[in-house]
Amino acid sequence: MEPPVTFLLIALLILVSAFLSLSEISMAAARRLKLRQLADAGDARALGALEIQERPGNYFTVVQIGQNMVAILGGIVGEGALTPYFVSALEHVASAKAAATIGFIASFVTVTSLFVLFSDLLPKRLAMVSPEALVLRVVGPMRLWMWLLRPAVWIFDSLANLLIRLFRLPAERDDRVTSADIRAMAEASAQAGLMALGEQQMIENVFELETRTVESAMTTRERIVYLLLDDSDEQIRSRVAAQPHSTYLVCDQNIDQVAGYVDAPDLFQRVLQNESISLKEQPAGGLLRKVLIVPDRLTLSEVLEQFRQAHEDFAVIVNEYSLVVGIITLNDVMSTVMGSLVAPGDEEQIVRRADGSWLMDGLTPIGDVTRAIHADPALLPQRGQYDTLAGFLMVMLRRIPRRTDAVSWGSYRFEVMDVDGYKIDQVMVTQTDGDAAEKVAEPAAEG
Template sequence: MDDGNWPLSILIFLGFILMDGMLYGFGAAIQHLNSGTLEKEAGEGNKKAERLLAVLERPAEFVNTVQIVTNLIGLISGAVILRQAGAFLETMIHKTGLRMEEPWTALATAAAAVVLLAVLISLGIVIPKRLASRKPEKWAYRFLRAAGLAVLIFKPFAGLVSGLSWLILYPMGVGLHDKSDNVTEEDIMLMVNEGHEQGVLEADEAEMITNIVELGDKQAGDIMTRRRNVAALPASMTLGEAVDFILREGINSRFPVYGEDIDDIRGILHLRDAVACAQSQENRGKQIDQVEGLLRTAHFIPETRNINPLFKEMQSQKIHMEIVVDEYGQTAGIVTMEDILEEIVGNILDEYDEDEEMISRREDGSFVFDGLTPLEDVSKELGLAFDGEDSENFDTLNGFLISRLNRVPREGETPQVHYGGYLFQTISVENKVIHSVAVIPEGENGLREKPEPGADLPL
């Protein structure tokens, strides 16, 4: 069999790769262009920027035509590759004098075709799209004329395909250019992850966008400062004592004020108001709740309040602290504007705050967790899936461990829990709460010998 057509076939194959790469790269580039930058350049007299803006005004039409052309190229190149690969293999087998049965010849032909198609897809699609996504302006300017010419040549064929598609879709009540309104959170997250992988978004930017998207799934009970950690002042405290306490501790600027107990919230004391009123010696000797106009109105919300509308409400009404109550009307905790912002941007520290890490990793591969670390964060850090019952009934590592122990450890005790291939060793207990926990992987890559209960662990 004559293989004299192989040089021409190779040239055609390379031409397909170049055309595919140009069109796929250009299509990816125009989807990543910044219209604001183009408008600025067009205003400065850049003709190519003006033409690109014209393309961006009808991106669907242009991209659809590009996709049709690239699909056509794929079909033609596939046919050429299969035909020429088979002919080439038969020629090579004939020249070597080998005799190969028909099934093996077919398999060899298919293998050669797969290799050539992989080359076409890699060089003509994947690599150009990735490069164009990283430098969209450079690719768009370079291939604007060539891509425009290719689209113009194949526009009649693209019109024919669109017409046939419309004839099929119209009876179904679907328009050819209808857009889906059902954009989901998953779609947004896929775009964010792709942008991060391609270098368009930095890691902290991608994380912030993710936090914003996930904010709508959270409730006040998920982010509140819990009851036992709330710094509140008794209404019976004098204003002078309150100011001295606030200035000495320096932990907050706003404090809930309670009557008989923490469930009887009377109002919110602001540091600025307290200092202003304390200028009067008469006021300094009065109880907090007896100083006229000192306490601000306390606002109450349920634990189930969604964070998104809560954030908007706090913004519009200039509220910086909400009291969270449970289903029995008891104080469950507080939510501040800072708590909500920290869900988006991460922990916010001022010059007086100490940076206390909830999770720290040690050189030996083990971890130290704060007992109040959310169970979700523990799961992410360890790659450990907690049982549905555990993850639903408990929010923190402390709650999970107490459930497993079936008791509240006493101060000085260091009980252990084995779970999911990890040893959870209590380090310290304070005020009926497991304060810190060492988590050590077990098995071949972890502990060779399990320590005895109460044994000291390296901290």
């Protein structure tokens, strides 16, 4: 075979091998969601790619047949094409036998390098960068080759299916998208600058609705502004003016005897019409409404479902002893989802200080704590026994924390900075050089 023809044949084999490599990686890396969007927009090529991804056996059989044939032909043609040139160049500096050996090795290395670079590395990198765009270009020719090589494909595919059944291997790709997949995609988009960090946080918060309990988003018992059935008109007006809210819990004698709730607009309407306000009167259209009572172990997702079924947006949370532990509104749940995308009405629960430490409210949900310090929540000790930072400290100390008490977990130190009665107001979190073993620091001696 003439040298120009041989070189042309090598170049053709490299192109065929590059096409096969590109076809293989682009089909494997193409995202089904992206292809589905293109197919829904009317792209028949995307629909064909989706059909192949559902049953990719024949497709990859054609790829492997082609790549092995090209590799064999490339070795035969390449060795015969380049070896004489290397031998003739080396005969001036080496013996004929040595020149022949070195020439063969040089020819083999050269041809192999050309195939590795131009038919393997380069096309595969291109296919990984934009798999969807490339798979649309190769799916048509590959389907033609699947038809032309149908007998050989059937034989090899049948043998492969037999081996798969024999070794009980999965025959189809699992294309289910889990919450972890969506979180990973959102994180990757945020790191690439395609998604705002607040939007990524909102996506993570949506999935946390299934695990976060109502206690992580409720207004706690000591912060509830409530009215009593026996309150006079003047007492009600004074309380509403001093502590304005959209909804007020109404109790009989004490907070644990819940009677219902009233909406602030209903109270304002009475005021504007110069009517007296009485919570005891219950004619049609009275002020007092029946309140939704939910247990404290519900998740935020379950509370949303309760709101939907009851057509309410306000609920009282009670524990197993029927004592009120807090209240929660639909706005509380939505604020948990939206996170930093909405302006909080209260002071931020987590503040990053200039020295790298964090100042956190004791009622900060433990999920927000681990996210802020970039810790793995799955490694938390006795996970599930607490929902807030204060609960974490109580479980670790096995008692009510006092000011200056400290807990070490992993490479982080949690020090109680301020306590109001039995309520933990502020906790300082610092990163230390300690090992990953958890320990509880000795409480500071009281003076």
